[in-house]
Amino acid sequence: MERLTALLSKDLGFHDAPVSNGRHNFHSFPAKFPPQLSRFFIENLSVPGELVLDPMSGSGTTVVEAASAGRVGLGFDIDPLALLITKVKLTPLDTASVERQVNKVAQEAELSLMHPSRLEKEVNGRFDEKTKQFIDYWFSEQTQIELMSLLIQIEKVKDPDIKDFLKLTFSAIIVTKSGGVSLAWDLGHTRPHRLNQGKPKKYKPAIPEFEKRATKNLMGLTSNGEMVERSRVRFGNAENLPLQDESIDLIVTSPPYASNAIDYMRAHKFSLVWLGNEVDSLTELRSKYIGGDKVTDFDFESLPPLPESVISNISKLDNQKALVLRRYYSEMTRVLNEMRRVLRPGKVAIVVVGSSVMRGIDTETDRCLAEIGRALGLPCAGIGVRLLDRDRRMMPTSTKSRADSQIENRMHREFVLAFVKPN
Ligand SMILES: C[S@@+](CC[C@H](N)C(=O)[O-])C[C@H]1O[C@@H](n2cnc3c(N)ncnc32)[C@H](O)[C@@H]1O
CATH class of the missing domain: 3.40.50.150 (Vaccinia Virus protein VP39)
Structure with a gap:
C-alpha cells in the first residue's frame, strides 16, 4: 500500500x-x-x-x-x-514489404486518376444515401475521387496485415486534429465546421498526403520493441x-469523460464511412459509448x-x-x-x-x-x-x-x- x-x-x-x-x-x-x-x-x-x-x-x-x-x-x-x-x-510487419505495397498503391492510384469516370461511378455507387450525403458534405468532389482511387488499390492488397496498415494510413490522412484532407477545419475540439472566419479550407491532394503519412508510419515500424x-x-x-x-x-x-466531452465517433466517422461503415450504424454505435x-x-x-x-x-x-x-x-x-x-x-x-x-x-x-x-x-x-x-x-x-x-x-x-x- x-x-x-x-x-x-x-x-x-x-x-x-x-x-x-x-x-x-x-x-x-x-x-x-x-x-x-x-x-x-x-x-x-x-x-x-x-x-x-x-x-x-x-x-x-x-x-x-x-x-x-x-x-x-x-x-x-x-x-x-x-x-x-x-x-x-x-x-x-516487414518494413520492405510494406514499403513496396505503399509505393504500388500510390503509383496505381495516381494512374487511375487518368480515368476519373470509373472512380466517379464507384463513388456514386458504393455508399447508401445517408452515407453519401455525409461524404458529399465533408469531402470535395476531387478529394472523393482521390480517396476512392487509393481505397480501390488498398483493397487489392492480399496480405491482410499490410492491408490494415494501409487502411490505417488512409484513415490517418483524414482523422487529424485539423481535419486532414476533409473539408472540416477541426476534428479535435469542437463540432466540425467547414468555414473558418468565412473561409473554406485549402485543398490538399490526398495521394501525396498518403505517401507522406506512410513514410512517417514506416519509420515507426522499425522500432518494433519486444x-x-x-x-x-x-x-x-x-x-x-x-x-x-x-x-x-x-x-x-x-x-471516456462524463457527458460525451470527447465525442470519439464524431471524428472517427470521417474515415470509418470510407472503410465500409454506414452512417446509420455508426450513429447507433455512438449511443453505446x-x-x-x-x-x-x-x-x-x-x-x-x-x-x-x-x-x-x-x-x-x-x-x-x-x-x-x-x-x-x-x-x-x-x-x-x-x-x-x-x-x-x-x-x-x-x-x-x-x-x-x-x-x-x-x-x-x-x-x-x-x-x-x-x-x-x-x-x-x-x-x-x-x-x-x-x-x-x-x-x-x-x-x-x-x-x-x-x-x-x-x-x-x-x-x-x-x-x-x-x-
Ligand atoms: C479515453 S479513451 C482511451 C484512450 C487510451 N487510454 C489511449 O491511450 O489511447 C476511452 C475509450 O473508451 C472507449 N469506450 C467507450 N465506451 C466503451 C465500452 N462500453 N466498452 C469499451 N470501450 C469503450 C472509447 O471508444 C475510447 O476509445
Missing part, C-alpha cells in the same frame, strides 16, 4: 519524455495516454509474462506498452477505429468482458451518497444533464464491478479520469468513482494527480467563462486512481 502511495505521488505528467515506440504515432487519437504513464505502472505493478488489461483501450497505449515490456497486453474497445489502430500497432505474440485487442464492452474471474494481473485504463447522452430506456444503477448528491445538485439546474451524469456513473459502476471480477486478489487497477463541468458544477469524477469502487468491494487506495497538456492530447475546450477558477484548475488535471482488489 505504501509503495502504491509513493508511485502516485511521483510526477505523472510525462509531457516532455521522448516517445520510445514510433508505433504510438501511427494515428491521432483524442485523450490518449502518454506511453510513459502506462509503462510506469506496468513496470512497477506487474512482472514479465503477466496479463495486463485495458478494457477501454482506445489507441492501445497500455496494450502496446505491456507487450513491449514483456507482459501480455489485452485490450477491448467498441470503437472500430480504435480497434484498427491497436491491431496495426501490435502486428509485426512485442509479445499473445497480446491482442478485441471488440468488447468494458461493462461485460469476455474474461474469466480473477484472471488479470494489472489494469491500466482511462474511461460510455458517457453518451441518450437516457431513455437506460438501465440505471443505484449509487452511493456522493454521486447522488452531485447529480441532485445538477438536477436543480438541468434535469436532463443530471440524468446524463446518472447514466455515466451507472456505466462506470458496471465497469468497476467488471474490473473487480476479473482482477486477481491483491492486484491493482489504475484508472485515469478527468472531471467534467455540468451547468457550472464539477462532476467530481475522481471522488465519485472512488466511492463507487468502495461500495462494490474495490477500494481506492489513493488518488494521484497529473497536469494536462491540452493541446497535445486533444482535450475538450476550456469552460472558463462558466466555471470558477477552482473548477477550472481541476479541469486542467487528470486524476490517477489506484483501486486494489482485496485478498
Whole structure:
C-alpha cells in the first residue's frame, strides 16, 4: 500500500519524455495516454509474462506498452477505429514489404486518376444515401475521387496485415486534429465546421498526403520493441468482458469523460464511412459509448451518497444533464464491478479520469468513482494527480467563462486512481 502511495505521488505528467515506440504515432487519437504513464505502472505493478488489461483501450497505449515490456497486453474497445489502430500497432510487419505495397498503391492510384469516370461511378455507387450525403458534405468532389482511387488499390492488397496498415494510413490522412484532407477545419475540439472566419479550407491532394503519412508510419515500424505474440485487442464492452474471474494481473485504463466531452465517433466517422461503415450504424454505435447522452430506456444503477448528491445538485439546474451524469456513473459502476471480477486478489487497477463541468458544477469524477469502487468491494487506495497538456492530447475546450477558477484548475488535471482488489 505504501509503495502504491509513493508511485502516485511521483510526477505523472510525462509531457516532455521522448516517445520510445514510433508505433504510438501511427494515428491521432483524442485523450490518449502518454506511453510513459502506462509503462510506469506496468513496470512497477506487474512482472514479465503477466496479463495486463485495458478494457477501454482506445489507441492501445497500455496494450502496446505491456507487450513491449514483456507482459501480455489485452485490450477491448467498441470503437472500430480504435480497434484498427491497436491491431496495426501490435502486428509485426516487414518494413520492405510494406514499403513496396505503399509505393504500388500510390503509383496505381495516381494512374487511375487518368480515368476519373470509373472512380466517379464507384463513388456514386458504393455508399447508401445517408452515407453519401455525409461524404458529399465533408469531402470535395476531387478529394472523393482521390480517396476512392487509393481505397480501390488498398483493397487489392492480399496480405491482410499490410492491408490494415494501409487502411490505417488512409484513415490517418483524414482523422487529424485539423481535419486532414476533409473539408472540416477541426476534428479535435469542437463540432466540425467547414468555414473558418468565412473561409473554406485549402485543398490538399490526398495521394501525396498518403505517401507522406506512410513514410512517417514506416519509420515507426522499425522500432518494433519486444512485442509479445499473445497480446491482442478485441471488440468488447468494458461493462461485460469476455474474461474469466480473477484472471488479470494489472489494469491500466482511462474511461471516456462524463457527458460525451470527447465525442470519439464524431471524428472517427470521417474515415470509418470510407472503410465500409454506414452512417446509420455508426450513429447507433455512438449511443453505446460510455458517457453518451441518450437516457431513455437506460438501465440505471443505484449509487452511493456522493454521486447522488452531485447529480441532485445538477438536477436543480438541468434535469436532463443530471440524468446524463446518472447514466455515466451507472456505466462506470458496471465497469468497476467488471474490473473487480476479473482482477486477481491483491492486484491493482489504475484508472485515469478527468472531471467534467455540468451547468457550472464539477462532476467530481475522481471522488465519485472512488466511492463507487468502495461500495462494490474495490477500494481506492489513493488518488494521484497529473497536469494536462491540452493541446497535445486533444482535450475538450476550456469552460472558463462558466466555471470558477477552482473548477477550472481541476479541469486542467487528470486524476490517477489506484483501486486494489482485496485478498
Ligand atoms: C479515453 S479513451 C482511451 C484512450 C487510451 N487510454 C489511449 O491511450 O489511447 C476511452 C475509450 O473508451 C472507449 N469506450 C467507450 N465506451 C466503451 C465500452 N462500453 N466498452 C469499451 N470501450 C469503450 C472509447 O471508444 C475510447 O476509445
